[in-house]
Amino acid sequence: MASIQSPEQSATLERTSWGRRGTAGVTIAARLGFEGIVHHYGESLSLKGIDLVVEPGEIVSLLGRSGCGKTTLLRVAAGLERPSGGRVLVNGREISGPGTFVPPEKRGVGLMFQDFALFPHMTILKNVTYGLADLPRAEAERQAHHALARVGLEGFAAAYPHELSGGEQQRVALARAIAPRPSVLLMDEPFSGLDKRLRDHVRDETLAIIRETRATCIIVTHDPEEAMRMSDRIALMRQGKLLQVGTARDLYERPSNLYAARFFSELNEFDTLARGGEAVTPIGTVPAPGRAEGSALTVAVRPQGIRFAAEGVPGRVVSHRFLGEVDLAEVAVESCDAPIRLRLRGGTPVRAGESVAIAVDPRDVLIFDKALE
Numbered sequence: 001m002a003s004i005q006s007p008e009q010s011a012t013l014e015r016t017s018w019g020r021r022g023t024a025g026v027t028i029a030a031r032l033g034f035e036g037i038v039h040h041y042g043e044s045l046s047l048k049g050i051d052l053v054v055e056p057g058e059i060v061s062l063l064g065r066s067g068c069g070k071t072t073l074l075r076v077a078a079g080l081e082r083p084s085g086g087r088v089l090v091n092g093r094e095i096s097g098p099g100t101f102v103p104p105e106k107r108g109v110g111l112m113f114q115d116f117a118l119f120p121h122m123t124i125l126k127n128v129t130y131g132l133a134d135l136p137r138a139e140a141e142r143q144a145h146h147a148l149a150r151v152g153l154e155g156f157a158a159a160y161p162h163e164l165s166g167g168e169q170q171r172v173a174l175a176r177a178i179a180p181r182p183s184v185l186l187m188d189e190p191f192s193g194l195d196k197r198l199r200d201h202v203r204d205e206t207l208a209i210i211r212e213t214r215a216t217c218i219i220v221t222h223d224p225e226e227a228m229r230m231s232d233r234i235a236l237m238r239q240g241k242l243l244q245v246g247t248a249r250d251l252y253e254r255p256s257n258l259y260a261a262r263f264f265s266e267l268n269e270f271d272t273l274a275r276g277g278e279a280v281t282p283i284g285t286v287p288a289p290g291r292a293e294g295s296a297l298t299v300a301v302r303p304q305g306i307r308f309a310a311e312g313v314p315g316r317v318v319s320h321r322f323l324g325e326v327d328l329a330e331v332a333v334e335s336c337d338a339p340i341r342l343r344l345r346g347g348t349p350v351r352a353g354e355s356v357a358i359a360v361d362p363r364d365v366l367i368f369d370k371a372l373e
């Protein structure tokens with residue numbers, strides 16, 4: 001009989017389980033707004049006018065390739081960078097802008113970095129109480145113990161960071177970030193240092209804790225799957241600008257341009273022209289309503305949207321790989337130089353060299369005006 005591993009079983013690299021759900025302290029979430037944020041490093045322009053509002057309790061991922069400005073925007077929110085233009089607002093109150101600069105410790109934000117940034121010479125308890133300096137010592141320690149209990153590490157209060165695994169250190173960093181009950185949590189690639197087997201479990205537990213605290217949260221990531229798993233909305237960035245902001249579904253199904261589409265899936269791309277409301281590609285003719293006659297288009301088809309069919313475009317399988325849940329196949333068709341890539345159900349009975357026919361599922365077809373790329 002099939003069995004499903006519990007999260008505890010799958011997190012074999014961790015020594016302890018996480019704390020009881022529902023016990024993280026609740027915060028009063030804030031609305032975080034960016035208005036026309038411009039930022040320079042010396043002469044170099046890193047943010048080119050960012051407008052974004054994160055609603056109270058919302059989780060937004062900043063997603064984009066390396067160097068697009070994600071970390072800089074997070075640091076601007078935290079008060080670790082000063083923008084050269086624009087304003088940052090918390091519940092409508094300006095915390096950064098012309099003539100205003102509220103220092104990081106007065107912003108009510110919790111921070112969590114990729115490298116966890118724990119102080120190596122301090123015990124775990126001291127690391128967590130560090131952000132609670134405003135409280136009397138006994139109360140700070142009580143809250144730190146509470147946060148450590150929620151992440152399942154109460155028994156490690158007297159240990160030092162080097163005695164903990166990477167996953168456990170990440171949990172300490174999370175406890176430290178939530179202990180002061182911040183209205184806004186800012187996380188910079190918080191899971192990228194973790195082993196892949198551990199990452200999914202840590203992500204799920206972290207998400208549960210963020211939801212419990214009800215804090216407004218921004219997570220920086222370069223991983224589209226992580227952004228889709230973790231956030232209510234995704235803000236896709238490119239070269240210092242926001243390219244598209246929306247739900248995972250918005251971005252996957254209605255990407256604003258080819259760059260955004262490429263971010264979320266591998267694509268077979270065909271350059272073609274609009275003719276009579278249609279676009280002809282080497283793997284079939286697809287509807288292209290509303291496109292100007294003769295305009296240059298890119299038709300992009302996801303590999304999972306192409307299947308073998310009794311009636312379809314003839315081709316020959318040039319390669320086939322079994323990967324377990326899916327198979328990857330390449331099929332050569334006439335009038336297309338590059339082979340067409342397909343993702344098939346795992347174990348599809350087909351061999352290289354075989355003649356096949358392929359058909360396209362219109363749900364996996366995206367059409368872009370070349371002029372807008």
Ligand SMILES: Nc1ncnc2c1ncn2[C@@H]1O[C@H](COP(=O)(O)OP(=O)(O)OP(=O)(O)O)[C@@H](O)[C@H]1O
Pocket residue numbers: 041044046064065066067068069070071072073222
């Ligand atoms: N301290 C710095 N001094 C000068 N330029 C910097 C500095 N930090 C970042 N930059 C530059 O600013 C731009 C944006 O960097 P940023 O770190 O915000 O991007 P990112 O999207 O977070 O990238 P990554 O995923 O690699 O961290 C990049 O071109 C980067 O090289």
